[in-house]
Amino acid sequence: MxxxxxxxxxxxxxxxxxxxxxxxxxxxxxxxxxxxxxxxxxxxxxxxxxxxxxxxxxxxxxxxxxxxxxxxxxxxxxxxxxxxxxxxxxxxxxxxxxxxxxxxxxxxxxxxxxxxxxxxxxxxxxxxxxxxxxxxxxxxxxxxxxxxxxxxxxxxxxxxxxxxxxxxxxxxxxxxxxxxxxxxxxRTFSFLHELEMLLENGLIKGGDLNNAIVYVDKEISAGTMKKLEDAFDKKKLSVKPNGILDNLTLHQPNxxxxxxxxxxxxxxxxxxxxxxxxxxxxxxxxxxxxxxxxxxxxxxxxxxxNKIPQYDLTQPPLMDIHQIMDMLPHRPPFLLVDRIIELSKTHVVGMKNVTMNEPFFIGHFPGAPVMPGVLQVEAMAQTGGILVLSTVPDPENYLTLFMKMDNVKFKQKVLPGDTLIFHCSLISPIRRGICHMQAYAYANNKLVCEAELMAQIVKVKETK
Missing domain, CATH: 3.30.230.20 (lpxc deacetylase, domain 1)
Structure with a gap:
């Protein structure tokens, strides 16, 4: 629904x-x-x-x-x-x-x-x-x-x-x-013993007999009745046979x-x-x-x-690497998205195949290669960039610039041979080119990274 x-x-x-x-x-x-x-x-x-x-x-x-x-x-x-x-x-x-x-x-x-x-x-x-x-x-x-x-x-x-x-x-x-x-x-209700305490402590100033059913669960003295009449601005109150104060009628027995x-x-x-x-x-x-x-x-x-979305990676992508490069200004070795699988007004799903040929593996733990966490965040941001750039008619004339990131968490290592899936969805509508989104990265049916990302698209000439 x-x-x-x-x-x-x-x-x-x-x-x-x-x-x-x-x-x-x-x-x-x-x-x-x-x-x-x-x-x-x-x-x-x-x-x-x-x-x-x-x-x-x-x-x-x-x-x-x-x-x-x-x-x-x-x-x-x-x-x-x-x-x-x-x-x-x-x-x-x-x-x-x-x-x-x-x-x-x-x-x-x-x-x-x-x-x-x-x-x-x-x-x-x-x-x-x-x-x-x-x-x-x-x-x-x-x-x-x-x-x-x-x-x-x-x-x-x-x-x-x-x-x-x-x-x-x-x-x-x-x-x-x-x-x-x-x-x-x-309607809300109260027992007489509760009502007396609330009135004495000034906790029910807006109450009257039209917005609360009062059940009389104890003997009521003439003095207490007078206090209630003053509190509710009523000349005369009484207890009805069904145990309710005044003449309020129940909508249902229960x-x-x-x-x-x-x-x-x-x-x-x-x-x-x-x-x-x-x-x-x-x-x-x-x-x-x-x-x-x-x-x-x-x-x-x-x-x-822990809910891992499932996508059929054998199907033709919504955007291949050439279409991605038509929209994003990034180029290898810093282009970190290979495919776009889904794209709507509020979310985008991208994919990256991580191979041993990635240049960052040369110097990042070369004996035990691990994809740097900051690059995982960058890959999610590039995927989100597709979402925000899809809102303008000439994306080739814009850059997507980071504004901030919050709640970044790394859950699992990303290794050569892994296939990364990125899911980014809007937290709030895009306004004035500012995009605030929740991003997740998955690999091997596990969440490997998540973050709240905020970025802004600006025209290329504005960045010079």
């Missing part, structure tokens, strides 16, 4: 649950491989925090992210809406540290995304296909998340709140296409379990990759959800690192 973003920007306004401040939030279309990220437009430099489990710093009353001192609170409902609507790339602009709470569900976010609609992008969607059972258990609470192989992304939550008013509840999402109807409108499922979907979005598997969550909460997301992220990263 192709990646998807939204057709155009859409704005929502409301108040933050914890701050009580007015919030304007904007969903903005984003390029391929962007994923989800939050931008604080109210701060200098408009810093961006990626929706990444690495940035989770606190899970009390929501999943809270922080990067370089910049915070985002209660991210989970917005992320759940994006996953539920099967949208891959969106920038979420905020003029406050948290999204608007709305009615405590993902309903209004889903509706906003539905209004602007989604569009396919020119890149395949990455998906983590679960092949083995993966689990994470919190021994202190007994909470446990497990994921098992399945044909689609599915989630089942089983919750036991240990109270008579709620007891045990279950909820299941068999397919993301059911998210809007089955899960999105499930709305609490459905909301816990919504939270699981939002929190697991922090793993950074679409999931194909069935999640079984027993007593889920933001802490265990995000710990599980971190575990999944590590597994996914290792799988990506």
């Amino acid at each position: 192709k990646q998807r973003t939204i057709n155009k920007e859409v704005i929502l306004k409301g108040v933050g649950l914890h701050t009580g401040a007015n919030v304007t939030m904007k969903f903005v279309p984003a390029p391929v491989n962007h994923g989800y990220a939050f931008k604080r437009v109210d701060l200098e430099g408009e810093p961006i925090i990626e929706a990444d489990a690495e940035y989770v710093v606190n899970t009390q009353r929501g999943t809270n992210l922080e990067k370089r001192g910049v915070k985002i609170q209660t991210s989970e409902h917005v992320l759940a809406a994006l996953v539920g609507m099967e949208i891959d790339n969106v920038l979420i602009e905020l003029d406050a540290p948290e999204p608007p709470i709305m009615d405590g569900s993902a309903k209004y976010f889903v509706e906003a995304l539905e209004i602007v609609g989604a569009k396919e992008q020119d890149a395949e969607r990455e998906e983590f296909v679960v092949k083995d059972v993966i689990s994470y258990k919190d021994e202190a609470t007994g909470s446990e998340l497990t994921i098992i192989p399945a044909e689609t992304y599915q989630v089942t939550t089983m919750v036991d709140f240990g109270t008579k008013v709620l007891g045990t509840q279950n909820a299941t999402l068999d397919n993301l296409s059911d998210f809007k109807e089955e899960i999105a409108s499930a 709305e609490a379990a459905r909301h816990k499922l919504l939270d699981v979907v939002g929190d697991l979005a922090l793993a950074g990759t679409r999931i194909r598997g069935k999640v079984i969550a027993n007593k889920p909460g933001h802490y265990i959800n995000t710990q599980f997301a971190k575990k999944l992220a590590k597994i996914i990263k290792a799988e990506k690192r």
Whole structure:
């Protein structure tokens, strides 16, 4: 399946649950491989925090992210809406540290995304296909998340709140296409004993009885009721026969379990990759959800690192050495790409046969020849140069110049007789001739080198 973003920007306004401040939030279309990220437009430099489990710093009353001192609170409902609507790339602009709470569900976010609609992008969607059972258990609470192989992304939550008013509840999402109807409108909830503590500590300034279900799990005194009436600016509150404060009507009898499922979907979005598997969550909460997301992220990263692409090298290349020399200014012995196998707007695949005749073997460990790592990086850069030069009509008039390289890692030796495959893909769109890409080199079905590379194409006359 192709990646998807939204057709155009859409704005929502409301108040933050914890701050009580007015919030304007904007969903903005984003390029391929962007994923989800939050931008604080109210701060200098408009810093961006990626929706990444690495940035989770606190899970009390929501999943809270922080990067370089910049915070985002209660991210989970917005992320759940994006996953539920099967949208891959969106920038979420905020003029406050948290999204608007709305009615405590993902309903209004889903509706906003539905209004602007989604569009396919020119890149395949990455998906983590679960092949083995993966689990994470919190021994202190007994909470446990497990994921098992399945044909689609599915989630089942089983919750036991240990109270008579709620007891045990279950909820299941068999397919993301059911998210809007089955899960999105499930609102957040709180128990009375939690609410009293939150109000006393000033932690729920934007809360009212329209965005949180309050379950009364203890005897309520006249004094406490008066405090709640003042906090919620209500003349009269009461406890209904179903144990809910005031007159808020449940959408479903198991709305609490459905909301816990919504939270699981939002929190697991922090793993950074679409999931194909069935999640079984027993007593889920933001802490265990995000710990599980971190575990999944590590597994996914290792799988990506070790996943070796396969190409049929017996097929005619997309570009042979003559076509490469028509585009690249390099010449032997410093031309380090023999063939181009694939080329799109966002990626390129090249190949080099490493032979004992390479001039660098004469002086580089002549008794035990090894291809220098810097030349492996140069070969990846030349392959990436094909990608960036393919965007101009006269590539012969341009040079590709290195700007920087990051996260360079050498995994295996490259020896005479090896066939190197280079895969370079854009990290961000090419702008003003600047190309930022992730590059990998493979040989003998192993990853031998990887790096983030940035280069710029300039006209030949500009370099003189």
